[in-house]
Amino acid sequence: MILNELAKPELWAATLAMATPIALPALGGTFSERSGVVNIAMEGIMLIGAFFAVLFSYLTHNPWLGLVGAVMMGGLISLLFAWFTINIGADQIIVGMGINIFAAGLTAFLLNTIFGYGGTPRETLALPNITLPLVKDIPYLGPIIGQQNSVVYLMLVLVIASHYFLFHTNLGLRVRAVGENPQAADTAGINVRKIRYLGVILGGMLSSLGGVYLSLGLLNSFEVNMSSGRGYIALAAMIFGKWTPFGSLGAALLFGFAMALSMVLQGTGISANIIQMLPYALTILALTGLVGRSTAPAADGIPYRPDGQ
Template sequence: METAIATITTFLAASVRMAAPLTIAGIGEACSERTGVINIGLEAIMLLGAFCGFMVTFWTASSGLGMLAGAGGGMLVALLHGVLSVKCRANQNIVGLALNFLVLGLTSFLFLKAFGQSTVLPTCATVPTRAIPLLSRLPILGKAIFNQNIFVYIMLILVVGVSALFYKTEWGVNMTAVGEHPRAADTAGLNVFRVRYMACALNGLLGGLAGTYVTLAQLGFFMEDVTAGKGYMALVAVILGRRDPLRIMLASLLIGFAEAMQFQLQTMGIPVPSQVFSTIPYVAAVFALLFSIGKSRDPAALGVPYERARR
């Protein structure tokens, strides 16, 4: 019994840890998509975040500064995407795709430039686990949720905070208005472009921060393509969670659970191909899209650039 509870606890803790970066990046993407800007360059945002976060932590030995730098790096990518989508009215999907190539190349290039071809990977200390007093002593949940690193707490705060932003503030209403009917929002005196740029910036900030999770909490080092598809995974969480912060976290937990399960089975030596589990979230996303017909609609202006001077 004791061991069973211990196993379940470790398992839950692992799922929650893996869910954190997906939720943080997913909430950022949800902000952007609600205003009508779809960014499949989330992978690029996270990758530059992971890179900047690692470099600054390596140089300053401060993971706090690293996280700030990562958020800044992510914001840079998202704003570039924003300018091209909002001002240049380019195809948002192609911009996102091109950014993925650009940032993948750029981070590898700069990393090689900084450290050269060495066999020893430069490393930095990972962020420590911090137990929340009292709460961490709860059975099972205490260990799984309240004895984690800072990213998990940021995730929890974001879920509450951004839910409030979306549903309880005028800003949230403005974002929805811009995403559903930019012309009407413009007529009502909202600055469509500014709202979209703000949402893009927020997306970059959160995505970059989520990227630093990979280098500063999970690995402690950087290598080429270190985020390895986590950005696309976060897009899955956004779809499964229908752009709602709480649901995005639940979807991310599901994905985290599948990942933890895969590791567990591998360590237990059960010969199931690991891809059986790693593919589940993607299949679930396709079905989620299929079954959400009629229930949850995309924002009407998703991916559509807004032109002021056009009837």
């Protein structure tokens, strides 16, 4: 039974679709933590992105403006998070959890206040699916990647661009240097505070894009707490992916595969909970070094105060 399902391209197409709202915030977390700031606010920022994407799409009748507006809102929330954690030196975990709680309450309040208890209008324009003319006709591979939502393809482009940025540009080198040794980076003339702001804001914008995919890519609506813990799953994917864009994508695909397979196995007598548990178990093993060493940037989570400040 399972082998038959594994052979179907529909399972792998669903895996890619399920992995996208995990890969985007995991990519965002990579930017933030590579600069030395632990950002567990990805869950809340995803909710902000999901709600404002629907709101702006409804108001402008343009889903792409909804995407842009939502990403900007994610950047603004991240700016607030950065100010508390970088300027003031507040505990990054506490501020992140505070933003998650705030976002859950704010989006629920705005949903009921603006749209009422009936929910968001079904006529809200969603982001389109894209068909790749040549790819869709490739046997087996075509049904997997030949027709997906536009955000899925955007995610794949962003992963490649992020890898190039972090590991093949001078600015990316500065981001990694600040995350490893901010004192040395400061001595070399790098503005640690600005680099960390950059990492956090990029992380927030990518996380909000993951929320956009949930509301305008998959469901065409907003529901209370619709991120359903995907921000926390993205945190695990980022750790399992060893704080790299391609590694985060690979881990997100693993989580996406577990989600897709658990849906396929419903009614077969095989516990879907066991399947969904496996990626988390592998993440724990990665942290203990049993399936490959997973080491965070040396200065990750440590506030930096230049001398005299």
